[in-house]
Amino acid sequence: MSTDIDxxxxxxxxxxxxxxxxxxxxxxxxxxxxxTLASFWxxxxxxxxxxxxxxxxxxxxxxxxGIHLVFFLHISSAPDQTNNxxxxxxxxxxxxxxxxxxMIIMAHLNHNMMPMDRLMQMQR
Amino acid sequence: xxxAGQGLATAQEVPLSLRGPAPTRVVAGYGFWLFLLSDxxxxxxxxxxxxxxSGENAGGPTAAxxxxxxxxxxxxxxxxxxxxxCGFGSLAMQxxxxxxxxxxxxxxxxxxxxxxxxxxxxxxxxxxIGAGPSRSAFLSAFFALVGTHGLHVSVGLCWLxxxxxxxATLGFQPMVSRRFFCFxxxxxxxxxxxxxVFTIVYLGAHL
Numbered sequence: 001m002s003t004d005i006d007x008x009x010x011x012x013x014x015x016x017x018x019x020x021x022x023x024x025x026x027x028x029x030x031x032x033x034x035x036t037l038a039s040f041w042x043x044x045x046x047x048x049x050x051x052x053x054x055x056x057x058x059x060x061x062x063x064x065x066g067i068h069l070v071f072f073l074h075i076s077s078a079p080d081q082t083n084n085x086x087x088x089x090x091x092x093x094x095x096x097x098x099x100x101x102x103m104i105i106m107a108h109l110n111h112n113m114m115p116m117d118r119l120m121q122m123q124r
Numbered sequence: 125x126x127x128a129g130q131g132l133a134t135a136q137e138v139p140l141s142l143r144g145p146a147p148t149r150v151v152a153g154y155g156f157w158l159f160l161l162s163d164x165x166x167x168x169x170x171x172x173x174x175x176x177x178s179g180e181n182a183g184g185p186t187a188a189x190x191x192x193x194x195x196x197x198x199x200x201x202x203x204x205x206x207x208x209x210c211g212f213g214s215l216a217m218q219x220x221x222x223x224x225x226x227x228x229x230x231x232x233x234x235x236x237x238x239x240x241x242x243x244x245x246x247x248x249x250x251x252x253i254g255a256g257p258s259r260s261a262f263l264s265a266f267f268a269l270v271g272t273h274g275l276h277v278s279v280g281l282c283w284l285x286x287x288x289x290x291x292a293t294l295g296f297q298p299m300v301s302r303r304f305f306c307f308x309x310x311x312x313x314x315x316x317x318x319x320x321v322f323t324i325v326y327l328g329a330h331l
Contacts, residue, residue, distance in 0.1 A: 002313050011153020012309060025211040032204055040188035040197055045328040053331055061323040072207055072312040084157055091161035095168040 012073055012084045028071025035064040149302055156306040160313045163276075167317050170269040171324065178328070182260035187329030190255055198328040199242050200318065203277075206235035207315040214308040220296055229288055232311070236281050243274050266325065273321055276314050283307055 039060040042053055069075045075084055114122075145151075158210035178187060210316055213228030249266075250256065290300050 011150045011305075012157045013207055021215055022131060023213065025215075029204065031140045036197075036200055036204065039323060039327060040193065043330055044193065045266050054328070057331075058324050061319050064319050066206075068312060068319070072211055072315070073309065087161055089156075089159055091164060094165050098165065098168045099175065099222045103175050105224075106176040123192050 002040050006116055010078075010080050012075055012081075012083075024074075029065045031071070032064055035060050035067065039064075130324075144156045144305050145272055149298070149305070152302050153305065153309070156309055160309060164313065164317065167269075167272065167320070170265070170272055171320060174265040174325065177261040177265040178325075180261040181263075184263065185255045189267075189324070190250060191329045193326065193330065195242065195246060196322050199239050200240040200322055202242070203233045203315050203318050206232045206239070207312055209235065210308055210311045214304060217291075217296065217301060217304055222291070222296075225291065226288065229284060233281060233284050233288075236277060236284070240274060240277055240281070243270070243277075249272075270325065271323060272290060273314065273317055276317075280307070283296065283310070287331045 039057050040049060042060065044055050048056060069088075075081065075088065077085065180186075181213050209228045209231045213225055213232060216224035216228055223275050248265075255263055257264045284307060287300070290303070
């Protein structure tokens with residue numbers, strides 16, 4: 001492991017704390033199970049205000065992705081991980097741009113679209 | 125942590141220009157990390173298509189008609205468990221324990237196959253009831269997204285078999301352990317993508 005603790009930083013997934021990693025996977029598994037069950041429960045329960053459920057599901061999913069990154073891929077905010085974090089931040093930026101950008105543009109186009117029957121009349 | 129602290133202390137003393145190239149393991153890991161992020165961008169494009177098209181069912185079956193939550197929970201459990209056993213396997217490999225590497229990686233493989241066969245049976249059922257990818261825009265987007273994930277899992281399983289054969293023939297050489305390490309990253313990343321799939325596709329269908 002000593003080659004990982006290097007002036008050049010560490011690769012993602014390379015764990016410095018070798019002796020506690022079995023525990024880190026188990027902790028991650030515990031959190032992931034709780035969050036998964038919570039999101040399955042939230043999608044089928046009547047207890048929560050229905051319009052809040054999608055937001056809750058989003059929060060639970062993002063939390064679980066964070067858990068996986070920290071406990072399984074061992075991404076951390078340590079100074080020797082700056083490169084990994086920067087790449088990850090750029091990846092998240094592109095993903096957000098792509099998903100939310102497409103959704104906003106398509107919803108907007110849909111909104112401004114002429115109703116179908118009117119369109120048919122124009123074609124005659 | 126103290127070892128890491130010492131590493132950083134020496135890092136500050138040696139000027140950047142004198143440190144030399146990073147070890148191959150770090151370079152390979154970082155390069156593979158960049159590949160994984162670009163792979164996730166591909167998935168993001170499919171997610172965007174699904175988010176836009178999920179309501180366009182052209183009079184065919186809707187998402188709420190098709191998806192069974194219990195089925196998805198079992199698939200999720202398989203993938204999550206295989207992620208953890210894969211982690212244990214790479215720990216066993218780091219400590220040079222061959223038997224325990226084979227043990228954990230075989231369990232990872234079995235769980236991966238279980239996930240894949242559940243997914244294939246779901247796809248076959250959908251095709252039988254006439255809900256194939258050509259039925260509606262919603263189903264095209266669904267098969268593109270979930271099918272791409274399934275394809276990644278199958279490629280991962282092939283990779284795992286190749287890695288076990290390489291451990292058997294070449295042993296724990298640095299080259300083999302680097303590849304194994306990249307496989308672990310790949311497998312964990314697929315699990316992260318699956319979180320998005322089950323939340324948006326399967327749980328979102330019943331809202």
